[in-house]
Amino acid sequence: MIGGGQLARMTHQAAIGLGQSLRILAVSLSDPAAQVCPDVVLGTHDSIDDLRRVAHGAHAVTFDHEGTPTEHLLVLQEEGVAVYPPPQALVYAQDKLAMRRRLRELGAPVPEFAEITAVGDVDEFWQALDERYGAKAAMVLKAIRGGYDGRGVWLPDTLDEARAVAAQQLDGGVPLLAERRVDLARELSAMVARSPFGQGAAWPVVETVQRNGQCAVVIAPATGLSDEVAQRAESLALGLSRELGVVGVMAVELFESVDGELIVNELAMRPHNSGHWSMDGCVTSQFEQHLRAVLDYPLGDTAARAPVTVMANILGAPTAPEMSMDERLHHLMARMPDAKVHLYGKAERPDRKVGHINIVGGPTGDRVGGPTGASGCDFDDYVAAVRERAELAAHWMATAEWTDGWSEHG
C-alpha cells in the first residue's frame, strides 16, 4: 500500500485476519501504519524507485491516498505490477476536472462546472450561473488536484471574493475549477467495491455530516432515505465503478439537494472516512473488502449489523488537553462499554483526524444502552440517541470534556 496513514493502518489490521501482511511505503517510521506493520519501505510516492522497491514481489499495489503520479503508475503497470485501482481509473479520483468531464460524458448527475485558467473565467461562469439561477446562484472554487478534508475548496460569497481567491490560487500555480454551489439538504456517500473478476458489492448508503469542510459524523444507513433513492445511489455507484474500471473500494460522495436530487460531488478510490462505520457496524468492513477486491477474492457480505451505526471522528482540539489520550480512553471505557474506539497513533493538532468512535445501535432499535441511554423510543429518537453518544465520546476523546456535564466522580 502506497502511504502510511490511518487507512493503511486499518487495512493492515484487516489483512492480518486474511493471513496477509501489508507492506507499506511510508515517509517515516512514525506514520500511523509504520507503527504497526513489520514490512515498511521508507520513501515517497513521488519517486519511481521507491515505488518499484515497495511493489517488488507484492501481489498487488494499492493506495491509502490519491497522490501518486499517474506516469509512475503507468510505468509500474508496464513492468507487470498489478496496480489496483488502475491508474486509468484512479485519475478520476485525483483530478476533479477530469472527473467532472468523465461523469458528464457518462450521464451521471454533476453540478455545472467550468475550468478556470484566468480570473476572467470566474466572471464568465458567475454570469452564466446568475442568468440561470438568479438570486440562488452561488459558486464553489476548487483546486483540481491535491485537496483533502476541505483544503482546496473555497465558498466565496461575492464575485469579488471569488475573483480574489482565483487570482491568488492561479498566481500560486494551483489549477482551478468552478462549480455551482448546490443547495444542500444533506450529504450522502454510496460505497461500493469491485474486483478484477468483475464482482461488485454495495454497502448501505450513509449520511455524512461535515464541519469546517471535513467529515465529522457518519450515520449509517442514512435515515429517511426512500428505497427508490437508496437504490438509485447504489446503482449509480456500482455503474460508475464498472464504467471507470475501478478495482478496490470506491466512495461516491453525493449531495442530496433541497429539491431531492442526487448529485455527485467526488469519487474516492480507497477506503474512505464514510466507510469507517463498517468496521463495527457491518458484516464485512471496507478495509477487508478492499483487500478482497485487490487480491481478487470473492467479496464479503455488506449487510449492516444493526438498524443504525454512528461514526464520529476524533478531531484534534484547539489545544490538546493535559489529560493523556490513554487516560481519556480509560474514562470513556468506564462510561460507555459499548463504544468502539479506533486510534491512529497520530499527534494531536487542531482539527486533525486522530481516531474515530463507532457506536453500533442495539439490534432491535429499542436498546440504546449506557448511562445516558433512553429506551422504548421511536426510531428517530433511537438514532438521535446513538448519534449523541458517538459525538459525546468523540468530543471527550478530543478535549477531555463531556459536553453533557457528566462527571466521572459525580
Ligand SMILES: Nc1ncnc2c1ncn2[C@@H]1O[C@H](COP(=O)(O)OP(=O)(O)OP(=O)(O)O)[C@@H](O)[C@H]1O
Ligand atoms: N458544489 C458544491 N456545492 C455545495 N457544497 C459543496 C460543493 N462542493 C463542495 N462542497 C462542500 O465542501 C466539502 C468539501 O468538498 P470536496 O469533497 O470537493 O473537497 P475535499 O477536500 O476533496 O473533500 P474530502 O473531505 O472528501 O477530502 C463538501 O463535502 C461540501 O460540504
Ligand SMILES: [Mg+2]
Ligand atoms: Mg469530499
